[in-house]
Amino acid sequence: MTAAPDSLPRCCHGWIAEQTHRRTVAMHRRATPPQRSVVRVSGRGVADFYAGDRAGEASPWKAPTKAAMRPTEPFRDEHRELVEHVEHLAEAARRMPALSRDERDRLRDRVLGFLRGTLLPHAAAEEQVLYPEWAALLGFADAAVPMIHDHEAIVARVERLAAADADDVDTLQELLYGLYALVSVHFAKEEEIQLPAFDAAPEVAARVLERMAATDGHAHAH
Numbered sequence: 341m342t343a344a345p346d347s348l349p350r351c352c353h354g355w356i357a358e359q360t361h362r363r364t365v366a367m368h369r370r371a372t373p374p375q376r377s378v379v380r381v382s383g384r385g386v387a388d389f390y391a392g393d394r395a396g397e398a399s400p401w402k403a404p405t406k407a408a409m410r411p412t413e414p415f416r417d418e419h420r421e422l423v424e425h426v427e428h429l430a431e432a433a434r435r436m437p438a439l440s441r442d443e444r445d446r447l448r449d450r451v452l453g454f455l456r457g458t459l460l461p462h463a464a465a466e467e468q469v470l471y472p473e474w475a476a477l478l479g480f481a482d483a484a485v486p487m488i489h490d491h492e493a494i495v496a497r498v499e500r501l502a503a504a505d506a507d508d509v510d511t512l513q514e515l516l517y518g519l520y521a522l523v524s525v526h527f528a529k530e531e532e533i534q535l536p537a538f539d540a541a542p543e544v545a546a547r548v549l550e551r552m553a554a555t556d557g558h559a560h561a562h
């Protein structure tokens with residue numbers, strides 16, 4: 341049987357994070373270098389960027405300067421922090437069949453701790469601040485209704501996950517995989533469809549970020 345989940349407490353379920361990290365490292369070791377003719381960024385090949393690094397030039401691979409940052413970068417940073425835990429939903433689903441009932445119970449509790457303690461407050465802050473401001477930018481009061489519908493679908497699955505029998509491995513896996521897919525796609529919609537409107541209106545973005553930071557449950561207010 342695998343080591344007790346409590347033994348690696350770094351994140352919401354660190355023992356899973358360690359397994360994911362090992363696989364990621366192994367995958368990177370197997371990966372072949374990107375081909376100059378295939379991958380290009382801003383008209384320059386990847387090899388040019390690495391060459392720039394070696395020559396001590398400023399490299400676009402490094403963290404962007406403050407001046408180059410998009411106005412919504414703090415919000416995107418918050419998503420990046422959450423995504424690490426969202427990835428664990430799929431990893432938890434994969435591991436469920438190999439665990440004892442007690443281990444499944446504890447893993448489910450940790451996942452619920454993240455979902456209820458971090459993810460759902462984040463969603464509530466968006467509904468309070470981000471979504472109404474986005475609708476105002478678009479000039480259509482109901483523009484964010486589909487995004488709120490996503491939140492409701494997520495909440496329904498969180499409740500089903502909390503109520504599921506720890507012996508019902510199929511249901512636990514179904515809900516965890518479902519949450520992983522829903523939340524991942526929802527984040528992408530926010531970042532790729534909603535945030536660009538704020539990036540084009542920096543003064544609105546600054547006001548929204550300030551209000552989000554003041555909202556209970558927002559990650560930066562912890």
Ligand SMILES: [Fe+2]
Pocket residue numbers: 463466487491526530
């Ligand atoms: Fe959201």
Ligand SMILES: [Fe+2]
Pocket residue numbers: 419462466527530
């Ligand atoms: Fe979000």
